[in-house]
Amino acid sequence: xxxxxxxGRYPKSEPARIVEVAWVSEAPDLHRLPSPIxxxxxxxxxxxxxxxxxxxxxxxxxxxRFILFDPERGLLRCEAGATLKTILELILPAxxxxxxxxxxxxxxxxxxxxxxxxxxxxxxxxxxxCHLEKFELLRSDRGxxxxxxxxxxxxxxxxxxxxxxxxxxxxxxxxLKRVSGPLIDCEKRRFETLDEFFDLSASSDKDYExxxxxxxxxxxxxxxxxxxxxxxxxxxxxxxxxxxxxxVPTFSAFRTHISFINRSTAQAFNWLYLHSQLRRSxxxxxxxxxxxxxxxxxAYWNRLYGKRGFLQYQFLVPYERREGVTEVxxxxxxxxxxxxxxxxxxxxxxxSPGLLSFPRPGVTLSLDFxxxxxxxxxxxxxxxQVVQKHRGSVYPAKDARMSPKSFQTxxxxxxxxxxxxDPCFGSDLWRRVTTPLPLxx
Amino acid sequence: MTRRxxxxxxxxxxxxxxxxxxxxxxxxxxxxxxxxxxxxxxxxDLKIRGAESVETFExxxxxxxxxxxxxxxSFAVWGGLDAVLIAHGALPDQLSIENDPALLRNSIExxxxxxxxxxxxxxxxxxxxxxxVLAVIGSVAGDRGRRSSYVxxxxxxxxxxxxxxxxxxxxxxxxxxxxxxxxxxxxxMTAHLSQNFLFATAxxxxxxxxxAMISPRAIVYCPWYWKWIMGLIRIIPEPVFARxxx
Numbered sequence: 013x014x015x016x017x018x019x020g021r022y023p024k025s026e027p028a029r030i031v032e033v034a035w036v037s038e039a040p041d042l043h044r045l046p047s048p049i050x051x052x053x054x055x056x057x058x059x060x061x062x063x064x065x066x067x068x069x070x071x072x073x074x075x076x077r078f079i080l081f082d083p084e085r086g087l088l089r090c091e092a093g094a095t096l097k098t099i100l101e102l103i104l105p106a107x108x109x110x111x112x113x114x115x116x117x118x119x120x121x122x123x124x125x126x127x128x129x130x131x132x133x134x135x136x137x138x139x140x141x142c143h144l145e146k147f148e149l150l151r152s153d154r155g156x157x158x159x160x161x162x163x164x165x166x167x168x169x170x171x172x173x174x175x176x177x178x179x180x181x182x183x184x185x186x187x188l189k190r191v192s193g194p195l196i197d198c199e200k201r202r203f204e205t206l207d208e209f210f211d212l213s214a215s216s217d218k219d220y221e222x223x224x225x226x227x228x229x230x231x232x233x234x235x236x237x238x239x240x241x242x243x244x245x246x247x248x249x250x251x252x253x254x255x256x257x258x259x260v261p262t263f264s265a266f267r268t269h270i271s272f273i274n275r276s277t278a279q280a281f282n283w284l285y286l287h288s289q290l291r292r293s294x295x296x297x298x299x300x301x302x303x304x305x306x307x308x309x310x311a312y313w314n315r316l317y318g319k320r321g322f323l324q325y326q327f328l329v330p331y332e333r334r335e336g337v338t339e340v341x342x343x344x345x346x347x348x349x350x351x352x353x354x355x356x357x358x359x360x361x362x363x364s365p366g367l368l369s370f371p372r373p374g375v376t377l378s379l380d381f382x383x384x385x386x387x388x389x390x391x392x393x394x395x396x397q398v399v400q401k402h403r404g405s406v407y408p409a410k411d412a413r414m415s416p417k418s419f420q421t422x423x424x425x426x427x428x429x430x431x432x433x434d435p436c437f438g439s440d441l442w443r444r445v446t447t448p449l450p451l452x453x
Numbered sequence: 454m455t456r457r458x459x460x461x462x463x464x465x466x467x468x469x470x471x472x473x474x475x476x477x478x479x480x481x482x483x484x485x486x487x488x489x490x491x492x493x494x495x496x497x498d499l500k501i502r503g504a505e506s507v508e509t510f511e512x513x514x515x516x517x518x519x520x521x522x523x524x525x526x527s528f529a530v531w532g533g534l535d536a537v538l539i540a541h542g543a544l545p546d547q548l549s550i551e552n553d554p555a556l557l558r559n560s561i562e563x564x565x566x567x568x569x570x571x572x573x574x575x576x577x578x579x580x581x582x583x584x585x586v587l588a589v590i591g592s593v594a595g596d597r598g599r600r601s602s603y604v605x606x607x608x609x610x611x612x613x614x615x616x617x618x619x620x621x622x623x624x625x626x627x628x629x630x631x632x633x634x635x636x637x638x639x640x641x642m643t644a645h646l647s648q649n650f651l652f653a654t655a656x657x658x659x660x661x662x663x664x665a666m667i668s669p670r671a672i673v674y675c676p677w678y679w680k681w682i683m684g685l686i687r688i689i690p691e692p693v694f695a696r697x698x699x
Binding site: 034035036037074077078079080081102 | 464466488490491494495497501502640655
């Protein structure tokens with residue numbers, strides 16, 4: 013059997029059974045399977061929302077076929093296990109692009125819906141769920157259910173960002189976005205403080221479709237808050253010559269027991285990345301892979317964190333409470349944890365139809381930590397206190413440790429959502445965050 | 454160049470990936486499989502991926518009565534064929550076979566008899582045409598008998614011997630015969646096995662099959678490292694091999 017881990021490889025979890033779903037016409041009878049059941053795509057969720065200890069995982073990697081592609085209107089219907097990479101290989105030569113893409117092209121469409129993924133264009137386009145037309149869901153209690161804004165709207169909304177708990181998505185249809193080619197006009201600018209970042213972001217939102225910042229999370233004191241702001245637009249120039257056709261080289265990381273990521277290497281990496289940008293601002297024309305998916309160049313980069321794995325903490329705070337970001341960075345600096353990578357982005361106001369969607373107006377910061385045990389968990393718990401104080405939220409797709417109380421505070425509509433959870437479905441995350449709270453609280 | 458390719462066992466994991474490579478080349482594909490739902494799904498997918506034309510034929514390939522019709526239809530529709538891929542097969546559990554004579558017979562029929570009967574009829578048609586590639590999916594399991602898969606392995610081994618002879622016969626007619634020996638590939642057929650680092654994805658295997666058909670060689674291991682692994686396994690002396698319990 014294939015290994016079915018989460019991307020962070022923490023916590024460890026062992027499903028009792030894997031059921032391959034390779035054909036829609038041969039989809040299993042869900043109520044005949046032992047429960048709990050959970051769909052599993054490519055295992056790119058960082059935390060335990062893709063794990064099901066002692067339960068059944070429905071492996072959808074064989075469910076990767078195209079069903080319909082309208083090159084005139086840019087409408088695509090495909091099975092839920094198709095990856096964004098496969099889709100891009102089809103649509104880009106026809107001058108279409110994904111309406112929203114996360115930082116890796118190795119996720120499946122089903123996973124993109126279940127986590128309602130967002131990208132560098134959130135301020136313009138919202139999340140992935142905003143572009144969904146319809147999908148078909150297989151449930152243990154109702155069989156196949158077609159969901160869209162017009163039919164079964166409540167289930168449509170619950171499934172977007174629904175962490176795979178509302179049933180197995182068989183196929184989905186969504187609207188693509190017109191582009192001229194695979195190139196991105198990219199501009200990178202150094203910034204020295206968070207205030208400078210917020211100014212840059214505010215002034216770029218109007219003219220740039222994609223904005224994001226990389227933050228040097230290992231620097232402290234007056235250097236804290238420096239980083240590189242990256243903004244870009246689809247180039248209007250069509251494919252031309254060498255850059256357009258150059259394939260991006262890929263390396264693969266080996267499984268190792270020890271972690272290559274610690275305070276020293278994290279510091280060195282952050283320093284190198286910051287200083288790879290010598291001028292204050294640079295312009296370039298790059299292929300979309302380089303712009304959107306820099307980490308995809310190292311296959312299985314998650315293995316660099318060794319056997320114990322890593323955690324990613326991605327939170328958001330409302331824009332007017334953005335001092336929360338500074339407080340988080342202060343806590344991080346005071347701790348002994350190594351933060352290898354951190355990414356900052358201001359979300360826009362476009363609301364997703366998803367009932368449990370993470371993105372909402374505000375500022376989001378993600379932090380990657382090697383998992384060191386209790387100390388890492390304590391730091392995350394402290395970060396949760398800050399996020400709650402500022403009425404923020406934490407992204408379940410990345411989470412492996414938040415308490416039931418935190419989850420229920422971040423997602424007050426969770427009880428409404430739980431009505432749509434398939435009676436035979438469950439996940440490690442769902443069982444963890446819905447543990448009843450002690451009465452005294 | 455437009456290629457006209459007949460794919461037998463088109464819904465198998467490896468055949469599907471090989472078909473996708475041909476589709477990207479704008480080939481014309483004639484798919485044969487048992488299940489009409491799957492054929493419909495494959496047709497849509499391959500057309501979207503670039504196949505110029507996709508024809509389908511529903512047949513159970515363990516039943517040889519359909520072979521004549523499959524061959525005549527697939528040759529007629531585009532006025533000839535450039536290549537054939539025989540990809541159907543089954544990997545039954547060895548222990549079940551040992552206790553079930555019907556399953557044993559069935560396993561030999563699907564993995565050997567049906568393939569050589571098809572090849573015999575295809576050989577005649579390709580001899581007449583005077584060009585083309587016949588590709589068959591064998592297995593590394595045919596290179597040496599092992600405790601865990603000797604029935605399946607023996608069928609694939611007999612197949613390899615048959616193909617070696619057929620290759621010599623058809624060389625005179627300018628028809629190439631390719632035997633592709635995949636190692637472990639993660640497909641629905643192997644879903645019950647525990648996977649290790651030697652497992653290739655169906656996509657890798659499919660691309661290997663496609664490459665072997667585009668630039669034909671007699672025997673192609675897929676991925677390439679199996680050539681060396683099996684080379685080693687074949688020369689291990691029997692007493693040692695018995696202890697290894699591979």
